[in-house]
Amino acid sequence: MLNQNFCLDKATGFLNLFGLIKAVKAKKLGEQGCIVFFYVENLESLTYERSLECAKIFRSTFDTLVQTLRTGDLEWRLIPARIIDHDFVLIYPGGTGAETEDLAGHLKTQFYANLEKAGFGGQIYNYYILPYREEGKDPAAFLRLLFLSQINSAQGEEEGEFLRSVKSLIVNLSEHICQSYGLLSQAHNLALSDDISGLPNHRAAESILEEKLNKSLEAQEPFSILFIDGDNLKQYNDLSYQRGNLMIRHLAELLAGQLRRDDFLARWFSGDEFLAVLPGADREEAFRIGERLRSVVETATKHWP
Missing domain, CATH: 3.30.70.270 (Reverse transcriptase/Diguanylate cyclase domain)
Structure with a gap:
């Protein structure tokens, strides 16, 4: 077993990067769906403390939205994650582009309203949506999709030697992250398992x-x-x-x-x-x-x- 805290972001309770890898390996993303990337455009205005407060506001906004839009098993299908201090990912397994756009639009509107109430006016959060298919079966491929999509969004159509080097680095980094997750997961399981009974220790x-x-x-x-x-x-x-x-x-x-x-x-x-x-x-x-x-x-x- 892998301790749940190992895979969760402390500030929000969302999945962290390791938790996202675990979800992919457990095939929780299904065959297809959509990913929503929420990111800050005016990044220089965010200190670490403000990023932390924004993250907590995003979590409460997400919880409220789920309660408001609860239909069938929607709540259980949505997979929220916090990848870095100020960027969030919302994975909607099985969601169409139109469904995901509607969901993301509601979330952004309410998030802005909550930021204003908390005195965070001026923060510019935006989002974009990316469909996924076969990538969900392979954690390394999914991370490449995740990272490279963010780079492409930021750089537009510009393609130079520096950008190609960054993309190559991201590809290698994705592989190393997945390998590190595997080794850390094994070590964690060994520390929490009893090898004689096969039960947790x-x-x-x-x-x-x-x-x-x-x-x-x-x-x-x-x-x-x-x-x-x-x-x-x-x-x-x-x-x-x-x-x-x-x-x-x-x-x-x-x-x-x-x-x-x-x-x-x-x-x-x-x-x-x-x-x-x-x-x-x-x-x-x-x-x-x-x-x-x-x-x-x-x-x-x-x-x-």
Whole structure:
């Protein structure tokens, strides 16, 4: 698993560049759609602090627009991203040019109104729309499309040696970014995974536990945790550590198969200890789930060697 915070922009909660790559790799962009690039024309007037404030205003504007225009699954199809301090990307998988133009126009109008209210008059934000098709299947190709389109928009039809060099650099940079994402993703997964059980480890559990607990507190919903401790691991380890490890993996698979869709299971530090996070489960529901797990494990392990 890849920690969600790793892929999110801290100021807005939108996807960052790594999050965008992850979305492309997960095929969330579909076969075709449109990309909207929002950018500042009078860039020299924006300090870092003002960029940060503008980003937060853009986020609140986007949230309001989604609530206003909510139709079917539109909210879930839109993919917002913040690539750099003052530039935003809105990806509309499956959206036509006309649909995307209407959406972007509404967003820009409301964004300007909110900037004025916050005392940001004079900022010149603009946008342009770019359709995509096969590029969505390859993260590096998609990044090239993203970066080169911004350069072409800024430079118009001018084509010189310098611009060709910049484009070549962007092509190479796209490849390196994707390779870096892959390596960082692997390292992150190794740090949060338990190689014996195949489950997330205690580091991942602590992060998820805090995240789901905070959501439950905000929603004022019940929240439960199960600590699960198996027995007789030593008997398997006395035969061989391979047998002990196999027992832990089988137990993990058995427990995971009995939990609900939104539940979370991790191996807790070592041995045959596990932790289950049960969002939405009150004390009685948690007890029923725990008793079901105990009964299933007891029945299944009678047939284990």
